[in-house]
Amino acid sequence: MKLRFTKMHGLGNDFVVIDATRLALELTPARVRAIADRHFGVGCDQLLVVEPATQAGVDFRYRIFNADGGEVEQCGNGARCFVRYVHDKGLTKQREIRVETRSGIITLCLRTDGLVTVDMGVPELAPAKVPFLSASDAVVQPLQVGALTLAITALSMGNPHAVQVVADVDGAAVAEQGPLIECHARFPARVNAGFMQVVGPHEVRLRVFERGAGETLACGTGACAAVVAGMLRGLLQSPVRVHTRGGELEIAWAGVGTPVLMTGPAVTVFEGEMELE
Numbered sequence: 001m002k003l004r005f006t007k008m009h010g011l012g013n014d015f016v017v018i019d020a021t022r023l024a025l026e027l028t029p030a031r032v033r034a035i036a037d038r039h040f041g042v043g044c045d046q047l048l049v050v051e052p053a054t055q056a057g058v059d060f061r062y063r064i065f066n067a068d069g070g071e072v073e074q075c076g077n078g079a080r081c082f083v084r085y086v087h088d089k090g091l092t093k094q095r096e097i098r099v100e101t102r103s104g105i106i107t108l109c110l111r112t113d114g115l116v117t118v119d120m121g122v123p124e125l126a127p128a129k130v131p132f133l134s135a136s137d138a139v140v141q142p143l144q145v146g147a148l149t150l151a152i153t154a155l156s157m158g159n160p161h162a163v164q165v166v167a168d169v170d171g172a173a174v175a176e177q178g179p180l181i182e183c184h185a186r187f188p189a190r191v192n193a194g195f196m197q198v199v200g201p202h203e204v205r206l207r208v209f210e211r212g213a214g215e216t217l218a219c220g221t222g223a224c225a226a227v228v229a230g231m232l233r234g235l236l237q238s239p240v241r242v243h244t245r246g247g248e249l250e251i252a253w254a255g256v257g258t259p260v261l262m263t264g265p266a267v268t269v270f271e272g273e274m275e276l277e
């Protein structure tokens, strides 16, 4: 079966995007892994699928698959690419759309300056909602990783995040700690591991070891989670400029119980056709 796709990225977090609005597409984990494979497939951190909405008052269904084949709840950089894609492909003329994801409805806005602002929803702080196994709801919690006790903030941006503050993000043990945190027994759904260096009250540097994809050049939900964690810890004030290895995002948050707003670019790289077995 031949399948048309578009290659996109948000700050180097790269995606294969497929229009399944008029196509019944069976995406098994093995098929997703084959598409995402950087040597034998197209290559991407995540596969994004555009589907018709299944409920009233929503424009599309937005599905997200990690490179490891697992379907997940949310992807921030992907959300910005999603609105650019449906607009560029003529699937909608609206610059503001509402899309359903596994973790609820989010609103995406393609601005006239080309940047995209996404209302990523209200962060979940209760450990059970992350999910994070903990009897305490303290903002900073100890997490035993090998011989180290890390101080993490666990929260959900629709998907699970564990954020720690580091002195120097370039020297952070992302490759060593990332896989151990991702699969830590206290995160039953696994977790995205963020390493944040605070530069000032409105500026951080961030690296994220993503669940199901490894370290990516940027993680949109990771940037939102880092800013929420930093604000809850009293280290940051909104808005915050987040420097990732792939570029910059601006994150705004008015505080507990309010949604996080993420603004950044969305880029189309090329179009193609692949053989899907």
Ligand SMILES: N[C@@H](CCC[C@H](N)C(=O)O)C(=O)O
Pocket (backbone or CB within 6 Å): 013, 045, 046, 066, 072, 073, 074, 075, 076, 077, 078, 159, 160, 192, 210, 211, 212, 213, 216, 218, 219, 220, 221, 222
């Ligand atoms: N790159 C994404 C997050 C993608 C999903 C994540 N790896 C997970 O498993 O939750 C982003 O930009 O938010």
